Amino acid sequence: MATTAQKKEAQKYVGLLSVLAVVNSLDDPGSSAATSLVAGISKIHTGLKTIDSVISFALEKTVEGTNGHLVWLGLRNRVRQHRQAAKLQSGMATHRQKRKLISSLLLHYTPRRLSILIENSPPRDEPTHFLTPRIVFLERRPVVAKRGAALVERDFDFSGYYTVPPDESVIFVDPKTCRIELAVLRGIALGAPESNLLYRFIRKLIQVACDERRNVRPTHNGTMVQIGWNAGPRHARIFGLAKSYTKKIDGETAIDHDLDAIAALNLTWNFAKSFLPEELIGEVTRDVEESGLPKMATWNVPEGLLTQNYSSLIHADLSHARFTISWTAAHEPDPAAMVSSQPTRARTRQSKAVPTVHNPQLPHGGNFVDLSLKVLVQQATGTLLAHCPEYLHGTTELAGIHACGITIPFTLRVKQQFDELVAKGTHVMHEE
Template sequence: GNFQEVIRYLLNIATNQRDLKQVLQLVSSKHKEVENNNRLGTATHRQKRSLVYSLKLQQPPISVDDILAGNPLDPNAPRGSLQNPRIVWRQRDLSFGPGLHTVLADTHCRPYSRDFVCDEAAGFYICDIDESAVFLDRLPSEDNPEVLVPTPTLVVLRGVFGAGSPESAVFLAWLKNVVDVAVQERRDVRPDAPGKMVQVGFNAGPRHARVFGLAKSYTKQLDDTTKVEHDNDIIAAATTVWAAAKTWLPTDITHQIDRELEKHSMPRIATRNVEEGTGFVLDLNGVTYSFPDVQRAPPEAYLTVDYSASLHLDPCFVKGACAISVNVDRTSPCGHFPAAGQTSNTPFMPSRPSTRSQSGPITPKVDPATEHPARWPIGGGGNFVEMSLMVVVKQATGTLLAFDPSFRHGTTRLCGGHNHTITIAFSAHIKDAFEYAKNGFHESGAGAGDGNCPEFVQEEQ
């Protein structure tokens, strides 16, 4: 109010001074705009800048060479922390482990099953909940295959988004809510797996049809305004996850992703209700933050709740997918301690009920799927497994992963744990469908319209 009175006074005395009057009118207009934004709950430039800093997204990224040269983000930070991750040299063993679709577990919680137990006794490196690590191997250079260079094969970073701060807690709670709403309203793309997974962005349609378009994911009847709002939330969530990846992951990974996206002219994330373009909007604690000029996340995102995947691999067109655990709840009261002489993947066989005397043959009467909560791992399961590297990543809120999905990986049984995750992937079949569609071709078939994008999908002429 006092500011406006000063402006009016200056305007009165500046009636015959055209330039000064124009300046004062501009200042007054800008002040009214700021006041209006505050009334409407729209974030100012200062508020947006404060949010970026509180989520630790202003940090300039570094490369693997920087870390190896003794120049991590903070050399004085504890080794194994976000700003000074531990370096672990580890080669792949492609022959190690069970076949695809094998269920993975941290312990023998289903003693009559064929679950593959991933623990230290089996040779796995266990990356604990407070350890940030960059796993490296010397692999052929992209520029000169005859030269071996340090290459990141798996990156685990803890405390992303400033985990532990009040601002981080609010933001992670918002991300969790976005995931919860998404899985309640959208189609589960992995209905046969534990938990739920939904896809947002571009897809390749059903398997029997080569199409490219925006995923048709809503199963719940919603009005158009609500769909736009919820789609904007997911675009904002995916883009901030991508911003965290660009900030914290070694540039060896993110630059390669950017090169491949540009090489194939891949679009950025959009939905059927929010068109392609730049920028995103998010509503946080009653304040609307608008970032209109920010480049969005890549085109393919997945949101999961309590999802557990058996051992599998996913062909991709870049050597890295990014996933962040926005909420991990491990309230399991049970702990597991192997019995003397017991080794991993030598099934623990407790006494079995029998229909005959103890001297005769024992006939099992226990379903192989029967789970023993007393043998759950301490803190629950749901941990990420990279099989060929023989690494188990204990999941925790605010954990950012970068891994190559074209190698075998999976998730251990939940065993009382709960998780919410956002993943940005780069599926080869979606890239192939995009390139095929750009050339004006489309293999039609029953249901092929699901996910079609008119700009790209056309019948072959």
Template sequence: MSARCQSSDPCSTFFVCFSPPSMSRTAGQGQSKKPLQIFVESPKNQQVIASLAKPDCFDFDIALGFLDTICKEIHGIQSWQDFYRRLSALNRPYLSEVTGNVRKLLKYMKARDAQGSSLVATHRQKRKLIAECGIRQRKYSVADILSDSVPDTIPPIAIMWRERSDTNRKIRRYTYLSEYDRVGPEQAPGKKIEKTANYDMTYLPDNESHIVLSGSPNNFEVELIALRHVATNDGPYSNGLMNFLSQAVDAARDMRRNVRPTHEGVMNQVGLNMGPRHCRIFGAAKSFTKKLTDEQMIHHDHDIIGAVSVFWAICQAILPEDVTSAVNQYIDEEQLPALQTRNVEPDSGFTLRIKEKPFFFPYAPRAPPEAYINKGYSAPTHTDPTYCRFALAFIVRRDIDRDHQARHGAKALHDHIGGNYVDVRLGVIVASASGTVIAFKPGEMHATTLSYGACNYGYATTFSRRLADGYRELSEEEKADYFIKLEEIVTHT
């Protein structure tokens, strides 16, 4: 049989092939057969070859992965040309269909090579992208950092000790926070504003990665994480990825519904969504506000699924296991499906469009089923009800409006001020910057400071309680019935 191994590494694809019992070496007739003949007589292997021989099913990376298995199983084969020549030399009429399918497959491979990889990303290009984004880092824990045994592949991370307290940070809910000394009520009529300078707050600068802990080295609690320079090493692929992620945010802003009211900026939701609290609605978010063709909706949905899923893959790779294990345990316990939309059926795999070239990762796991895309977002102090201890956010771009009145003149604000995440009781302000991944506790009071012309582009996964509650109420039959309603899915022909 043939089994496909799905790994968290978006680029790892391989096949494990076994011979059917009737063709095993212990069988008298099978002992006289050559390894190639045994391999191609396997129904599962024939099925893979037949699938790859179909124009609409051919995938370059799957073909490479399958060829790698062939080279390991059969001595002397190094290419599809070798495989085809050896198969033809067997001269077995009952294998003529398999031989014909390999001939078609070989034609696709040659055509792909002749195009010079101008249409889609090659396996090598995808591996380069993964390396530039740091998705291949070794796993580590906070304990590793405290004991100075963190892998060399992990960039430096500073530890800060900080305790939660209300003593010097008594700020009520729904209060806007400002880092601007000259802020006044007239700048937000009817809104309560507090200056962060009046409270015991500390900055996490935008050029250093930090993990904020409470307790002691022998009994600590992870409170907040801010990792910097993520996927921003000036490589051609990482630059292309950040541009793709920024463009996907712009598309979400222009074409999708703003589902969360904010003082500044927008926040849009895609994926699964349970409707307003008083409604009994559960399903894929209906988020487009403009009338688009089916092809346009599919295109934008694939972009968002790709953007959120690569954000998820990066978080899984670069965050310490203290966070990823807690998040993954929650996902496993809730058994929530992966990200999907009304126009793209649930499945594994996603596509990134970098410099107009598709980077397709067919077996990479998609992100969890709830994602928020934000631009210029600012919010007052609040908490988010969630079952998971941590939420994740990724700032992919930060722009400053130089025409804003607070951004010019003798007392112009510094670029790092405005639109920054604040954990109120912890007394920590995370300076926003491109390439920043934040893991925070959504159940603790937090806010995003008034922006004053600072505009962050970002993604967030929050694991909201209302989505989990809605999914829990569905029976197993209802879950299956909803998630396999293919007639409601717009398919791309």
């Protein structure tokens, strides 16, 4: 810590005409001249080790309105302008741009209580919105289904199912307990000035991730990759961050791609916190906080999945939270699969949506099915979905559709491995 004498000497130094002449010529905080300036004053005052701390000290110690004060004030403004220009050039958003994006995507909204949503629920003949979803009371029923079976739309009997059209936002509520069982919100982040760029970015990062990382469901149709904390393969007993790259890429590129994936997961989580009913997201948030699991970033979640052209078989998941949350980034006709005049076509890794047999009803599939609730959710770009993973569910096989999305699963096995390590006294670093 600098002494009083050192501070006085530093005060004289920042007012020297020779120093002010150097300051007048600076604008780049990373230039060699700026580095030399900081090095010179830090020899006198050891607490001043950055250009920002030097500027703050100089503005505090020079008299407002004097030439010396104006010179240092000018440097502060030039440094700010330089950094803002560098952000724009690199594609990094400024604080104002971030606030504008938050407002444009309606992320400043707070969750509404189910009672308010019920009161404002549109009648069946009126359109819905993700802020005013339709409330449907529906009770779960016993179901007989084979786990691990594929859901093929042309073969499966959907009679008696509630079909949610691609433009309908619906929340399904148990009539006896008044607990939410399934939430389907449409049009998330669509219609904003930044929507096209945002969705293009999300789709690209999912495509890159599915190309570079290990497919954790290699026997299923499509690709699923994992980010964040995981418990390794089922036969192992480990806990750590997923190391899933299968391609050789340099460390800096890997970090950039990891940060992109974390940003996408964080955006999904923020959509959930803004638009899902208060009771639902409140319950999930409590489950996550009580789990004690380390996060990938501040206010983020522990793990996530990125999927492309993926169809899940009939299954149920063990989760430490009551809901699994997903956001559909794309669900649209796949041009590669539309040339279907041939009776058969070979599947490729790039387009697992290509059908193996001729189907005159192309395109279809990729729709979510809750078997005990008897609900078929016709998928669409911009769908935010929260379902109860403990009940049998799956997605219908894709035919002529390109689909990709992000899922937050809250895997029970990850929590169990973490709890086991904590019980043994192992320290696990929290990424906060």
